[in-house]
Amino acid sequence: MDEFQEILQDFLVESFELIEQLDQDLVELENTPEDLELLNGIFRVAHTVKGASSFLNFDVLTHLTHHMEDVLNKARHGELLITPDVMDVVLESIDLMKALLNTIRDTSADAGIDVSECVVKLDKVSGGTGEVETPVVQEAAPVEEVVEEETVEESASEDEPDYDNMTPDDLEAEIERLLQERQAEDKVKRDAKIAAGESVPSLEPEEEVTPEPTPEPAATTPVPVTPTPAKAAPKAAAPAKKAPVVEQTIRVDVKRLDHLMNLIGELVLAKNRLIKINDDVEERYEGEEFLEELNQVVSIVSLVTTDLQIAVMKTRMLPIGKVFNKFPRMIRDLTRELDKKIELEIFGEDTELDKSIVEEVGDPLVHIIRNSCDHGIEIPSVRAENGKPETGTIKLKAYNEGNQIVIQIDDDGKGLDVEMLKNKCLDKGLITEKEAESMSDKEAFALIFKPGFSTAAAVTNVSGRGVGMDVVKTNIEKVNGIIDIDSELGVGTSIKLKIPLTLAIIQALLVGVQEEHYAIPLASVLETVRISKDEIYTVEGRSVMRLREEVLSLVHIGDIFEVERILDASEHAYVVVLGLGTSKLGLIVDTLVGQEEIVIKSLGEYLKGIEGVAGATIRGDGGVTLIVDVVALMEIAKNVKSTALTDTTSDAALIHEKSKPSDYVVMIVDDSKTDRTVMRKALEPLGLTLIEAGDGQEALNILKQGDHHFDAMLIDIEMPRMDGYTLATEIKKYNRYKNLPLIAVTSRTGKSDRMRGVESGMVEYITKPYSSDYLSSVVQRNINFKSEFL
């Protein structure tokens, strides 16, 4: 059973690969019906699938492919001309074949699909009567009867397992045929390479290795062969011929590559830590000799890690051609369905992308191309009227741009009508009148991605159901991609999908807000600007700033991530200008930390789907930093009322209604126990709650813990660890303590001392010695002690 499964897997993988190529070949074939190379290739696919499926007892599939083979074989021998009608039948049968293969993949059996109708058609095309024995029986259908003698022979001679039963002549012919096939294939490959401007030095000698070099490569029908002298075992000959052309590849389970990628991720994190440690060490042991050596090692490690990362990334890369291949067929079907003339030009199908991304971009491209065919390209008569060639062109391009891949879809159709788009959206209530007015052309183009939007007047089979383009947007955004649309009315539309090369490791800009850090994917950052508070204006309750010629709407990162404003914001702030397609947003942050390569880690099942957070990464210091989801952030920003840099002092928390004297809390900060006791004695009669701290550091920690809401602080100036001035300055950094009265209690009496006290934010200055009454009255005054408590 297991062995069967293994064979089945191989069969499926092989078949799907063959079919992928088949679609393209068939469409090409329609344009050049006489191309024997192509025909041979297509015939071989049908033949291979037939052979394998009969071996695996998939009778329905065998039955179908057998008839396909008949038709193709005749065409190959020039007995049948491939007309569009014939092609329709062939394409239909290939669709059936795909459906069957899918069924086999899902259920391991080929039941449930009726192929008889198609087989009849195929049979008619190949000149038969159309009376074909209905298949689906357990035994392979005895269809040979409707097939001409020649075909039987041909296909029989090609069934590889039959080698043993062949006559020597047949064998000779078969060997010859296989050889020619191979050579023909090689020639095609060579031609392609030459066309692509590559030199082909290594191919020639390789070909010489084949046991029987024949001078003329391309040939279709078996030519009499010069008998080979030492033809030992024919069985061995076949594999021997194949050996030199076997591709140097290994199939690897994707899971293994994913695991490898994860390990590399860990390595990158370790590298980041190493660099950080190196920096620290450098600072501490400046000038030491061993530093240079350490530096070298660190830079080698970081260099190799980067190379390794790229190498592993490359193993996961697939050419985008894998996705592009299905489009010629799709366009062909669409042109017939829509009665339009459309040509598809493909460029850069060799461009490589990460496997997971290749899988994600397939669907969006289908939608975009369908859309271009349906809405973009006009019908031939209209095109002629507008002075365009009747045949419309869709260009599909892929190319590298920085560390992004750009997939560009251009059509020369009617283009997008901005006014019509806006009206349509207004009708459907997708946007408001006001939004429509203030909308730029680019923003209007982006309307086609709104869910529920469809410009098709009538719902056709092809598009117009109002789903599709929004799927494009979600899928592309899922892989951190950006969509850019450009269009000119009457000239055409160009859609660009900009997609990152890989998903796992990205460049990020690290920003700080209060005591927290966040990572913003660098791909979405256009620029950073340093601004002062007075450059921020408020328009309709939203903060904006002027950036060169533009007005940029602003949002504070703290408002989005509910960051508590503990530290006072400084006069200056930084604005990170985020760009996503056509929309821009300024994100206000407190500090810019720097650029770093980060490894995206998921927050796990428990925390998935948090708005505005794309994941997390582990920093050089071992801490976790959240990664900003720019797409979601832009959405959230629309609904966040920016408090920007306005002072939202959380005074509310401090102004508790005082109902008894002990609701008042005063902190006494002094390093001398005696002094603390003296102050305590002076204040105790009032019934206040008194908290003591031995030095500035301790006082600050008590404040930070936030267990009490202090109404005033009595601070000694001379203290170990942190003196009174420093303490006052530190306290004033916190927004919520801005208005906390700080009273200096000191024996320093100099004028300059008093000045320093005022500078650091002290409101009163009591010099030792003092009377208890004086101290008490000063405190009472500063905490607004209610007289009724006295």
Next chain:
Amino acid sequence: MSDKLKQIISKQNEKQEETLDHSDDIVQLVGFVIGEEEYAIPILAIQEIIKPFPWTRVPQVPKYVVGVFNMRGAVIPLIDLRLKFGLSPKKQSDETRFIVMRHGDDIAGFVIDRLTMAIRIKKSDIGPPPETLAGDDTMIDGVGKQEDRIITILKVDKLLKRDF
């Protein structure tokens, strides 16, 4: 003297054998305290118990999800059981621990007030949760009775399930 020792040793061996005999019926739990109550979870659900650790706050989550922390390269959510159980927040002390629990692929760290001990309890001593608390939503797996105390045994899968 040595006779006495032998006696003691043989007694101990007997005891051990006894417990081994019934090992099928015995559940091993780890007990911990949150607020005033003692709770327990199966020892096998615990990946590790660690001392408090710096963590990173995560926005837009309920208060009891205090954030995420880095455990040897994995980003793990941290849940404060005091807050989850509706108690008032408390400063972390020397006894505070993070218990990292795992159930299938789900993993999270939980802040608890203090550990008590590893508990071996007979299955027969575990009763069902009180009827008023029974139901599909309950986090209580059962109630263990041991000498003079009652231990609430929690369902790890329910603890690890996201409920917001």
